[in-house]
Amino acid sequence: MLLLYTIGIKIYNLIIWFFSFFNTKAALFISGRKQIFKQIAEKINPNDRNIWFHFASLGEFEQGRPVLEKIKELHPEKKIIITFFSPSGYEIRKNYALADGIFYLPLDGRTNAKRFIELINPEMAIFTKYEFWYYYFKALKTNNIPLYIISGIFRKEQVFFRFYGGFYRKILKNVTHFFVQNDESSSLLRSIGLNNVTLSGDTRFDRVYENAIQPKNLPLIESFCEDAKVMVCGSTWPDDEKLLSVLPDKYPNWKFIIAPHEIDERHLQSIENQFSVSSLRYSVLSHTSVNPHDGDSDKKVQILIIDNIGILSALYQYGQIAYIGGGFGAGIHNTLEAAAFGLPVIFGPKFNKFQEAKGLIKINAAKSVSSVNELIEAFEDFKSNDKASAAAKKYVFDKKGATESILKKINF
Structure with a gap:
């Protein structure tokens, strides 16, 4: 068995070497x-x-x-x-x-x-x-x-x-x-x-x-959100984004922050094309002196796409609901970062390997969805659910x- 293990490691290295000619990672x-x-x-x-x-x-x-x-x-x-x-x-x-x-x-x-x-x-x-x-x-x-x-x-x-x-x-x-x-x-x-x-x-x-009690301040995000209610969509993949694309039209008074798991240009463009409402990239917001809320046309920007890495955990402080990606692929990403800020969480169907996801569902602070109708139903339930918010935050506090x-x- 040790020989097979060693051979397996070498084969893995060869496979990675082959893919290295056309795959960045x-x-x-x-x-x-x-x-x-x-x-x-x-x-x-x-x-x-x-x-x-x-x-x-x-x-x-x-x-x-x-x-x-x-x-x-x-x-x-x-x-x-x-x-x-x-x-x-x-x-x-x-x-x-x-x-x-x-x-x-x-x-x-x-x-x-x-x-x-x-x-x-x-x-x-x-x-x-x-x-x-x-x-x-x-x-x-x-x-x-x-x-x-x-x-x-x-x-x-x-x-x-x-x-x-x-x-x-x-x-x-x-x-x-x-x-x-x-x-x-x-x-x-x-x-x-x-x-x-x-x-x-x-x-x-x-x-x-620790992150929730001492969050990193993000003035540009705060400026984008203003007084609107916000859904933060973290670590999303194409299947997640396809599902989420129905929400901005249905809830025009809400804003949506999308932080995709992969931020290559092709993926970012696909997100922009997926949504019918106006969107703005974080890098554009960062390099302009123009407030995205100045002027009638800018007020229609409902979606902010995060095209960099490293600020997702701080984004949740500006939200009321979180959607966590990965549930239509290998498995959902980190739900606890959002729960720590008191955000009820929505994610796809592949969550069974994640104890915290099951725990949040059990206390009615999370929902798993597989369709547009289930997503809308979950959104409706959470968009003004103070009990779900309090339960999410308490779940984290009790387990530290x-x-x-x-x-x-x-x-x-």
Whole structure:
């Protein structure tokens, strides 16, 4: 099985290399790892008190960020080393101020893992939510370096809990301690003999709560919204946008902010073409001295399209309802950022892997929709529903505290 795992990693690398000739993300995945060990050796002192944080992508970074920042606050002498697997995480956070080194994670392999661990010599490693790499985990164990999984979540259909998952269960045995989000995850791990588990909750609640009580001020967004009620549509994909296109005509007194998951020009143009009412791009708003509400024609602008990355979490402070994209594809994106501001949430049908989405539905602070009629029905229910708003905010407030639980267990 180990041989198949190793071959699979090499095949994956070849596939990414092939796509790198015509796909930007794949190209960044390959180019970012060129001379990676030289980069690490030049920047990292293995004799420092290094702590290694690994994140699959941007979402996991935001999830693990409260733990990272609290460690840095309590122990500023420690050096923080961050690795990302995905370009969408690395490219956005490569200049993160609290890190002493930010790199792409070299692909898993015996030589790569050994060399990487020797170069950074961490006193501990912290992985957020998932990504289980055989050689990296084994190298950490061999060198007696504690490995923690935080905000972990496990499901019974995962390979670890199948009769044929012995190899993958061996990977988990290298973990020093699991901090998991729910009872199901704890029970599943214990069912395969892993009792080093703490039900700590999800650190995302700490992150989104902090963001909601100290949001970044966005004057241009505030100017666009004025006194209108606003629906913020975050991380949308084409199927989401097609569904949403009916709302501006039906609700002319509302404004809509659309922050798509992908911001390439082709996608932005498709959004503009999808809606029959006037729209404005955030970059245009940012580079003009003209107030979008001056003049009769400008008053008709109902839609603001966010064509940059990094401000979505702050946008929700200006909304009354949120729509979260991804529910017609691989799965919905972050619902908690919106809920923390007291926004009831609407999303597509693929949400079953997301505990917080199910939790918000249970307390009537979220609805899943699959059609235009269901979207309108959900919108009607939420557009003046103070109870849903209060429930969303309370849901986040009641579940914060995972960061403190984790740090106490690992003696920080």
